[in-house]
Structure formats: structure tokens, C-alpha cells
Amino acid sequence: MDEDFPKTLLPMEKRFGTEDACRExxxxxxxxxxxxxxxxxxxxxxxxxxxxxxxxTCRRQTTVTAGTIFEGTHLPLQVWFRAAWLITSQKSGASAxxxxxxxxxxxxxxxxxxxxKLRRAMVxxxxxxxxxxxxxxxxxxxxxxxxxxxxxxxxxxLIMIAAEEDGAGIGRxxxxxxxxxxxxxxxxxxxxxxxxxxxxxxxxxxxxxGLEKLxxxxxTTRLKGKGKQAPVELLPRVHRVAALLKRWLLGTHQGxxxxxxxxxxxxxxxxxxxxxxxxxxxxxFFRLLEQAVQVEPVxxxxxxxxxLHQR
Ligand SMILES: [Zn+2]
Numbered sequence: 001m002d003e004d005f006p007k008t009l010l011p012m013e014k015r016f017g018t019e020d021a022c023r024e025x026x027x028x029x030x031x032x033x034x035x036x037x038x039x040x041x042x043x044x045x046x047x048x049x050x051x052x053x054x055x056x057t058c059r060r061q062t063t064v065t066a067g068t069i070f071e072g073t074h075l076p077l078q079v080w081f082r083a084a085w086l087i088t089s090q091k092s093g094a095s096a097x098x099x100x101x102x103x104x105x106x107x108x109x110x111x112x113x114x115x116x117k118l119r120r121a122m123v124x125x126x127x128x129x130x131x132x133x134x135x136x137x138x139x140x141x142x143x144x145x146x147x148x149x150x151x152x153x154x155x156x157x158l159i160m161i162a163a164e165e166d167g168a169g170i171g172r173x174x175x176x177x178x179x180x181x182x183x184x185x186x187x188x189x190x191x192x193x194x195x196x197x198x199x200x201x202x203x204x205x206x207x208x209x210g211l212e213k214l215x216x217x218x219x220t221t222r223l224k225g226k227g228k229q230a231p232v233e234l235l236p237r238v239h240r241v242a243a244l245l246k247r248w249l250l251g252t253h254q255g256x257x258x259x260x261x262x263x264x265x266x267x268x269x270x271x272x273x274x275x276x277x278x279x280x281x282x283x284x285f286f287r288l289l290e291q292a293v294q295v296e297p298v299x300x301x302x303x304x305x306x307x308l309h310q311r
Contacts, residue, residue, distance in 0.1 A: 012081075012085055012285070018078070019078060025081075030064055035053055039055060039062075068292060081289075083114050084292070085285055088272075088284035088285040091272075094115070095254070122271035122288065122291065125295075129174075130193055133165040133201055134164050134201065135161075135162070135201045135236075136200055136201065138178070139159060139161065140158055142157050142257070157177055159175055159262070160186065160193075161175055162174045163238050163241050169237075174270065175266040176189045176192065177259065177266070181205065186207045190211065190214070190216070197215060200219070203220065245266070271284075
């Protein structure tokens with residue numbers, strides 16, 4: 001599908017004012033070249049008046065929302081589209097309470113689970129890893145952390161941040177939660193987030209040793225004498241990202257994020273951060289819905305269980 005999306009609120013409201021218009025849009029996103037049976041991949045089928053597709057080959061019945069995050073929803077797609085608009089059009093996203101109020105959803109739990117379903121659509125399947133020179137560091141999130149570089153948790157979540165160097169600025173980022181700052185976990189995060197051949201830029205923490213064996217170049221910047229240089233000057237990009245992430249968690253979400261759900265909040269932060277130079281917020285809306293019809297449905301029970309996703 002061409003990148004066809006409303007750029008501002010009014011065109012969005014006009015365009016998606018009926019269930020048919022929303023369904024048609026999702027159909028274009030899911031099957032841009034025409035219906036494909038999710039069972040046998042057959043390309044021939046017909047649609048009935050209740051919007052149900054029947055595969056001509058295997059006779060399986062399906063709908064455009066079956067097998068996506070919209071599966072089984074009791075509320076109109078129009079409301080979903082507005083939730084997607086709210087979360088993508090605002091620079092800081094939206095909280096569950098905000099979504100509940102603006103959309104008039106019956107319960108906080110519904111709003112909360114919608115946001116989590118949408119967050120699961122924020123990681124594009126098969127996305128490319130970071131490349132070039134990439135700053136990597138760990139930090140704790142959750143509560144106030146005096147002396148933020150102590151590597152013992154104290155009940156807080158330990159996260160890894162990777163940020164591409166782009167001149168003096170930041171390119172793309174990746175975030176991930178790790179159980180501890182051992183070489184095992186740091187190396188695994190780096191392998192998932194960054195393509196081999198890249199240069200990893202870290203501080204002198206011993207767990208970062210051995211990256212050359214994994215196919216990376218490794219540049220280390222060490223603290224020169226006590227108090228002369230703050231860590232923020234050594235790895236300015238990851239510290240900038242850490243500050244923005246913490247401000248967002250405390251601001252939009254009031255710090256009410258448990259470690260078991262933190263990965264999904266970080267996915268949302270990453271989605272927005274990596275598209276911060278998009279000319280139009282409507283493009284984020286488009287990407288989110290595009291990915292929403294490619295992502296498997298997840299139940300509320302699985303979400304409150306905080307099931308970590310496969311990366
Ligand atoms: Zn079929």
C-alpha cells in the first residue's frame with residue numbers, strides 16, 4: 001500500500017467516521033495485493049455481507065481483524081483508530097487514564113489493555129539492527145536513583161540503552177531490560193540490538209570485554225580521575241536517551257510501570273523516538289496500524305502476567 005494516511009485530526013475524523021471506512025483501511029494494510037487466506041495462503045476468496053471472507057481453496061472463514069490485535073474486540077474500530085491516533089499524534093503519547101477519559105471507555109482495564117495491545121504492534125517484525133558506531137550503557141529505572149551508575153539494583157529495573165552516533169546527534173536507539181550487568185546479559189542484548197561489524201562504544205565496565213570475539217569493534221572511554229568527568233560526558237547519547245525515557249515514564253505514566261511491563265513501554269518509547277524526525281505524525285499512525293494487522297492477538301491474562309515477548 002502506498003503511504004496513504006491522514007496528516008491531521010480533521011482529515012482523520014472525516015475519513016474514519018464509519019466502520020466500513022476503518023475496515024477498508026485495515027484490509028488495504030493487511031492485504032495490499034488482495035485477500036490471502038491465513039490458512040492455506042490461497043489468493044481466491046469471497047466476502048459476505050457480515051464482512052466474513054471464505055477461502056475458495058480450503059473454505060476457511062476469516063475476517064480482516066482475525067489474528068490481529070483487534071481480534072475479538074467488542075468496541076467499534078472507529079474507537080480503536082482514535083486510540084491509535086491519540087497515542088501517535090501526541091509527542092508524549094497517552095496514558096491509560098487519558099485514553100479512557102477521551103474515548104469514554106467503560107473501564108481503566110480496557111484502556112490499559114488497548115495501549116498494551118498497540119504497544120505490541122510498535123516493534124516491526126524483522127526490523128534491522130543498529131549499525132555504525134553505537135554507544136551502549138546500562139541504567140536503572142524506577143524511582144529516584146542517586147549515584148545512577150551503581151551496578152546493584154535495589155529493586156529497580158536494569159535496562160540497556162544502545163544509541164547510534166549520528167554526527168554529534170543520535171540516530172536510532174534500542175532499549176532492553178536485563179536481569180543483571182553480567183557479560184552474558186550485556187553481550188546478548190548487544191547481539192540482538194546491534195549488527196556485527198559495528199563499533200560498540202562503552203565505559204570501562206569489565207562485562208563489556210570480549211565483544212571483539214562476537215564480531216564487533218570495541219571502543220572504551222574511561223573515567224579519568226575521580227569527579228573530573230561525569231558519565232554523561234563520556235557517553236552523552238545514551239544518557240540523553242535515559243533522561244528522556246525516565247522523564248516520559250514519570251510524566252505521562254506517573255512512574256506507575258512495573259518491571260514486568262517495562263519492555264512494552266520501552267517499545268513505545270523506541271517507536272516514537274526513532275520516528276521523531278517524521279514530517280507528519282500521521283505517518284506514525286499509519287505505521288502503527290500497518291503493524292497492528294501483522295501482530296498476533298494477545299489476551300488480557302497474558303498481558304497482566306507480563307509475558308515477555310520474543311525479540
Ligand atoms: Zn485457504
